[in-house]
Amino acid sequence: MDVLVVGGGIGGLTAALHAHEAGHRVTMVVKDALGDGATALAQGGIAGAYGAGDSPAAHAEDTLVAGSGLSDPEAVEVLVGDASARIAELIARGVPFDRDAGGALRLGLEAAHSAARIAHAGGDATGAGISAALCARLRETGVPVREHAVLADLLTADGRVRGALLLAEGRLQEVTADAVILATGGAGQLFRHTTAPVVCTGDGIAAALRAGAAVADLEFVQFHPTILVSPGPAFLVSEAVRGEGATLIDDDGRRFAFDAHPDGELAPRDVVARAIVRRAAEQGSPVRLDATALGADRLAARFPTIDRVTHERGFDWAREPIPVTPAAHYLMGGVVTDVDGRTTLPGFFAVGECARTGVHGANRLASNSLLEGAVFGARAAAALVSAPPRDSSSAPQQPREQATGVEDGSRRTPFSRPALQELMWDLVGPLRTPDGLGQALATVRSWRPPEGLTRTAVEDRNLLQLAEAMIAAALSRPVSVGAHHLEAPALIGAR
Secondary structure (H helix, E strand, O other), X not given: OEEEEEOOOHHXXXXXXXXXXXXXXXXXXXXXXXXXXXXXXXXXXXXXXXXXXXXXXXXXXXXXXXXXXXXXXXXXXXXXXXXXXXXXXXXXXXXXXXXXXXXXXXXXXXXXXXXXXXXXXXXXXXXXXXXXXXXXXXXXXXXXXXXXXXXXXXXXXXOEEEEEEEEEOOEEEEEEOOEEEEOXXXXXXXXXXXXXXXXXXXHHHHHHHHHOOOEEOOOOEEEEEEEEOOOOOOOEOOHHHHHOOOEEEOOOXXXXXXXOOOOHHHOOHHHHHHXXXXXXXXXXXXXEEEOHHHXXXXXXXXXXXXXXXXXXXXXXXXOOOEEEEEEEXXXXXXEEOOOOOEOOOOOEEEOHHHEEOOXXXXXXXXXXXXXXXXXXXXXXXXXXXXXOXXXXXXXXXXXXXXXXXXXXXXXXXXXXXXXXXXXXXXXXXXXXXXXXXXXXXXXXXXXXXXXXXXXXXXXXHHHHHHHHHHHHHHHOOOOOEOOEOEOOHHHOOOO
């Protein structure tokens, strides 16, 4: 079977390796170079390494609680049930997870987990370790990788996905396949503040929408609580720092997070992020993360990447608290799938952040994202046997409203990505109001989609389409739940 994998994070790499090992003819497409993307930037670890007194059942319970009652219990059971096997597989493929003096995996604790079950590599460079190992294994297989190719659209025929339309080398190119596995990540570039790399413009989800695949839960955007406030690209300060004992303090030195939740700094991410936004607005300055009690040696050993970057940006976090703010981090919604990655369109699978597996519900539990990519990437590859070969007599077609764009006369205002990002942060960020969402939707619908066959134009059209879908989804949910929080208007303005 010819299998096209679009995206090279942990979900796509795992799916490609498993599909190749099962005897399928695999081609991988990546937007930049192989290894670029969100996985390589992940500082936190991968959940699912169960020590004494812990269990998959406890992990499932923590995941369900974090999801605010909207997680799919079946998907959660699959996630935790496959966790040990997928971590063992990563070890076998060469991921250098950190170990204690006795050789056992060193397990960390993160927010909303009831036990230390997080495996890390390189202290705070788990994603980089996983990405490097899996990319090396993929290169060894000889699987062809098409780099610097942007997904423009999915190709369909007779109700099936038959391949993809790519923008590469300045022109559109059709690649047909018996099955397409989408692993294109999230859409963090919708927001002014984001941890997501520049490639995360929601291309896969937007293409799935145009092809007619079901998409759900786009209103649930996780905002990571602690991004370093400093010039330069957004830099995430891992939740594991708080798991090791760092605290959040305001200008008075008070641990304000306990005002919002009895677990304080280790409450679910959405709770902590909102507490930070509120307190920063009240005091008119960023709150601070105080890791000084951990000491310079421990910080440098446990968090070498964060230690290096904070010093490069002029902070000595072993001596003084550092300013932090939330930023868009992870999209819980996406293309609807079953527990084997199948979407609502035959021949089309989705894994990783672009998929809505049902695991996360309204809020993702820390360190479940890398696990989700590994688990469902493997399951999607195993399910390929249910995708029958394409019929060569049916010519693939592009969706009617495709990524190349058609002038819409009702949208008269020129589109600007910075304007969209500002709008989304202000009105569709951690704190929302119905009026603000309505204003955001009207503004987005007033913009004219960008034209042209450049990467930027394709990305901007995707961002504009996803922004409209996300705001509409948020408006359709009139009550606060998880990461979707409706706030009193008076508390919004000072952000």
